[in-house]
Amino acid sequence: MNFKEEQKAETALAEEIIHRYLPAEEGFQRTLLEAMNYSMTAGGKRLRPILMRQAYRMFGGTGNVIEPFMAAMEMIHTHSLIHDDLPAIDNDEYRRGRKTTHIVYGEAMAILAGDALLNYAYETACQAFQFEPENPGIGRALTILTRKTGVYGMLGGQSVDVQYEGYAPDRDRIDFIYRLKTSALIEASLMVGAALAGASGEEIDAMEEIGRDVGLAFQIRDDILDVTSTTEVLGKPVNSDEKNHKATYVTLEGIEKAKEDVETISKRAVARLDGLKASNPFLRSLILDLVSREK
Numbered sequence: 019m020n021f022k023e024e025q026k027a028e029t030a031l032a033e034e035i036i037h038r039y040l041p042a043e044e045g046f047q048r049t050l051l052e053a054m055n056y057s058m059t060a061g062g063k064r065l066r067p068i069l070m071r072q073a074y075r076m077f078g079g080t081g082n083v084i085e086p087f088m089a090a091m092e093m094i095h096t097h098s099l100i101h102d103d104l105p106a107i108d109n110d111e112y113r114r115g116r117k118t119t120h121i122v123y124g125e126a127m128a129i130l131a132g133d134a135l136l137n138y139a140y141e142t143a144c145q146a147f148q149f150e151p152e153n154p155g156i157g158r159a160l161t162i163l164t165r166k167t168g169v170y171g172m173l174g175g176q177s178v179d180v181q182y183e184g185y186a187p188d189r190d191r192i193d194f195i196y197r198l199k200t201s202a203l204i205e206a207s208l209m210v211g212a213a214l215a216g217a218s219g220e221e222i223d224a225m226e227e228i229g230r231d232v233g234l235a236f237q238i239r240d241d242i243l244d245v246t247s248t249t250e251v252l253g254k255p256v257n258s259d260e261k262n263h264k265a266t267y268v269t270l271e272g273i274e275k276a277k278e279d280v281e282t283i284s285k286r287a288v289a290r291l292d293g294l295k296a297s298n299p300f301l302r303s304l305i306l307d308l309v310s311r312e313k
Contacts, residue, residue, distance in 0.1 A: 201233025
């Protein structure tokens with residue numbers, strides 16, 4: 019099986035696991051549950067759950083304990099997309115090739131759907147105790163997940179991104195935003211997978227460093243695509259950063275320098291991965307593929 023075939027199989031598996039943990043659309047709160055599921059079933063790369071499972075396998079994990087965490091991670095990521103698209107933030111009408119949640123369900127319900135997914139993610143992750151109640155990695159994984167999601171992770175980065183819209187580009191601030199807003203969940207995915215498989219503290223720290231570089235290269239590539247791609251290819255509006263007066267790596271460094279830095283940073287991530295005793299050829303190929311993607 020070549021890389022593309024394996025990637026397709028991994029994506030299909032991630033989809034199946036995610037769908038298994040979605041809430042039933044019933045009761046008086048049915049509209050909220052429909053809005054949650056509308057966003058969760060919109061497709062996408064399922065990058066973070068795949069990274070998590072590959073890190074788990076890399077350190078010898080073979081059980082099902084990883085599955086609720088995979089679903090939880092995608093719920094957290096999708097919550098952030100719903101809120102990113104709101105009129106108060108990016109005001110986007112399309113995501114993953116179809117109407118955004120607030121366009122379909124209204125702004126108030128979209129806010130609630132994002133909130134609900136974030137809470138339901140932690141509820142879902144806790145189901146891991148049903149698989150391996152004695153696994154000490156579950157507590158460690160929950161600690162990683164909650165910290166990387168909150169004010170010292172994704173939400174902290176998002177707050178700075180919103181606060182400084184319209185400001186002149188500043189490298190330290192952009193690095194901070196990218197580290198928290200994008201890298202934090204990629205770091206968490208690799209770290210959670212390692213923790214659940216029983217990796218050492220040093221190995222988990224190494225996965226954090228790799229995730230930091232992968233997230234940075236991924237976000238810079240996203241900035242490049244925002245000004246070079248099309249809505250049809252990307253599945254969401256292009257030139258969104260310019261429209262929202264956001265300073266990006268591209269506005270600061272230019273496209274050519276941004277491309278060079280993506281290559282440098284991604285090579286550094288792969289070198290760190292290669293330096294570990296455990297190995298995973300598919301994970302290595304996936305990292306390289308992500309930073310050269312077209313959508």
